Amino acid sequence: xxxxxxxIVSHAPFWHDGSSIAQRSYSTMLAAVxxxxxxxxxxxxxxVGVAAIxxxxxxxxxxxxxRIMRRPETIGDGNAALIGLVFAMLLPATxxxxxxxxxxxxxxxxxxxxxxxxxxxxxxxxxxxxxxLTVSWANLFDFNQALLTYDPGFPMVYPLFAAKKFGxxxxxxxxxxxxxxxxxxxxxxxxxGIGLLAGGAFLMVxxxxxxxxxxxxxxxxxxxxxxxxxxxxxxxxxxxxxxxTGYTLIGAFFLAPDDSSSPVNFYPMLIYGAAGGxxxxxxxxxxxxxxxxxxAILVINLINPLLDKIRPKAIGKVA
Amino acid sequence: MTAQKEWKxxxxxxxxxxxxxxxxxxxxxxxxxxxxVRLMYQVAAGNVLFDHNTHAAPSGYALACRDCHHNLxxxxxxxxxxxxxxxxxxxxxxxxxxxxxxxxxxxxGCHEQFGAGPGEGPEGCxxxxxx
Numbered sequence: 001x002x003x004x005x006x007x008i009v010s011h012a013p014f015w016h017d018g019s020s021i022a023q024r025s026y027s028t029m030l031a032a033v034x035x036x037x038x039x040x041x042x043x044x045x046x047x048v049g050v051a052a053i054x055x056x057x058x059x060x061x062x063x064x065x066x067r068i069m070r071r072p073e074t075i076g077d078g079n080a081a082l083i084g085l086v087f088a089m090l091l092p093a094t095x096x097x098x099x100x101x102x103x104x105x106x107x108x109x110x111x112x113x114x115x116x117x118x119x120x121x122x123x124x125x126x127x128x129x130x131x132x133l134t135v136s137w138a139n140l141f142d143f144n145q146a147l148l149t150y151d152p153g154f155p156m157v158y159p160l161f162a163a164k165k166f167g168x169x170x171x172x173x174x175x176x177x178x179x180x181x182x183x184x185x186x187x188x189x190x191x192x193g194i195g196l197l198a199g200g201a202f203l204m205v206x207x208x209x210x211x212x213x214x215x216x217x218x219x220x221x222x223x224x225x226x227x228x229x230x231x232x233x234x235x236x237x238x239x240x241x242x243x244x245t246g247y248t249l250i251g252a253f254f255l256a257p258d259d260s261s262s263p264v265n266f267y268p269m270l271i272y273g274a275a276g277g278x279x280x281x282x283x284x285x286x287x288x289x290x291x292x293x294x295x296a297i298l299v300i301n302l303i304n305p306l307l308d309k310i311r312p313k314a315i316g317k318v319a
Numbered sequence: 320m321t322a323q324k325e326w327k328x329x330x331x332x333x334x335x336x337x338x339x340x341x342x343x344x345x346x347x348x349x350x351x352x353x354x355x356v357r358l359m360y361q362v363a364a365g366n367v368l369f370d371h372n373t374h375a376a377p378s379g380y381a382l383a384c385r386d387c388h389h390n391l392x393x394x395x396x397x398x399x400x401x402x403x404x405x406x407x408x409x410x411x412x413x414x415x416x417x418x419x420x421x422x423x424x425x426x427x428g429c430h431e432q433f434g435a436g437p438g439e440g441p442e443g444c445x446x447x448x449x450x
Contacts (some may be wrong), residue, residue: 022325044347044348044350045347046344046347046348048342048343049339049340049342049343049344049347049442050337050340051340052336052337052338052339052340052343053336053340053341056334056335056336056337057337057338057339059329059330059332059333059335060333061424063326063333071328074326075326075329075330075333076325076326076328076329079323080327081329081333087362092351092429094349096341097341098342144357144359144368145359147349148357148358148359149350149351149352149355149356149357149358150349150350150356150374151350151352151356156356156357157368157370161449165445165449171380223444264397292431
């Protein structure tokens with residue numbers, strides 16, 4: 001192919017592939033259902049309340065911003081509801097209502113609307129909201145503190161906390177199967193590994209989530225955690241532990257591949273995902289914070305515009 | 320139907336969810352078991368997460384209530400008072416040690432008795448106190 005041919009664009013009529021923002025949003029929400037249902041069954045009606053308030057207020061904040069900015073109503077595309085739902089999945093079931101409302105305001109208004117709405121947000125809105133709220137009210141999002149009264153029949157010490165503060169031996173008794181089955185403390189929709197993997201597979205097969213980002217994110221976590229574990233097995237937990245705890249899986253499938261804050265080309269997507277995975281384990285193992293997924297995703301969101309400059313190519317193809 | 324025209328059903332669903340959410344917050348709260356499951360002592364030296372269940376449950380260490388709550392008589396399980404009701408933050412009374420001393424005596428004494436003592440120095444502290 002000559003250089004000149006790369007710039008040729010065929011004339012109209014164009015063929016729409018039938019996809020829409022609404023379809024993407026509702027499919028992603030559907031993919032989140034298995035993980036959410038386990039959260040509801042473990043934490044009961046308080047978890048349902050958190051999710052209901054998060055989705056409803058996210059939609060209402062978006063509608064309010066549409067009206068204030070005199071823009072067309074965009075709540076029909078489901079993106080605001082999706083932001084609310086994913087944000088709820090990250091939260092402890094005991095989150096106070098006002099924190100949920102402030103969180104959805106932060107996600108929808110500060111994370112999305114002031115940048116121009118759908119497709120314009122430079123950061124993943126739920127991740128941005130959780131980061132801001134965690135900095136503001138750290139105790140609310142400390143799972144050990146928040147879930148003190150729950151006794152679901154398995155150890156409820158936050159696994160990443162135990163591993164970071166007491167070393168790998170403190171989490172030796174937690175099996176990967178336990179983690180995959182959601183027998184761990186954490187966010188309402190962030191603990192059920194099998195549910196998140198199934199949802200992620202569904203999204204990747206449908207093309208809603210780019211496999212390049214999700215799988216390179218998981219590979220980044222796995223390889224970095226393996227390197228730490230091989231360097232000092234008593235201090236650092238193994239790679240499977242890191243893959244199945246905290247926000248790793250929800251980050252790989254629901255946060256990192258966010259449309260507007262992730263790259264579109266092949267190599268940039270691989271670098272973006274892998275950088276997120278590596279950063280996650282670095283923060284967990286040698287950083288200050290117990291979990292690194294949220295901050296790692298914000299960092300890769302930040303470098304996203306630069307990454308897309310690597311070997312750019314025009315999107316689309318000539319029939 | 321475009322997304323713009325679909326906003327009214329979504330708005331209706333959001334209002335319904337808001338009502339559901341308010342109902343859930345008003346009618347349901349996190350469990351408040353009669354006997355604590357875990358307790359978080361927030362102190363300057365680093366928070367201590369104490370697993371009450373593991374210490375008290377028959378499948379755990381099976382301690383009797385009186386082993387820690389020493390206001391009880393032998394075999395008594397009713398009338399447990401929390402530690403802070405008797406042991407204040409600061410105390411000049413030699414008979415009633417302040418809360419931190421009471422905890423240290425109680426926890427360290429028992430752990431050492433069973434060979435699970437925290438040991439001396441900062442590393443010993445960090446077995447319970449986590450920053």
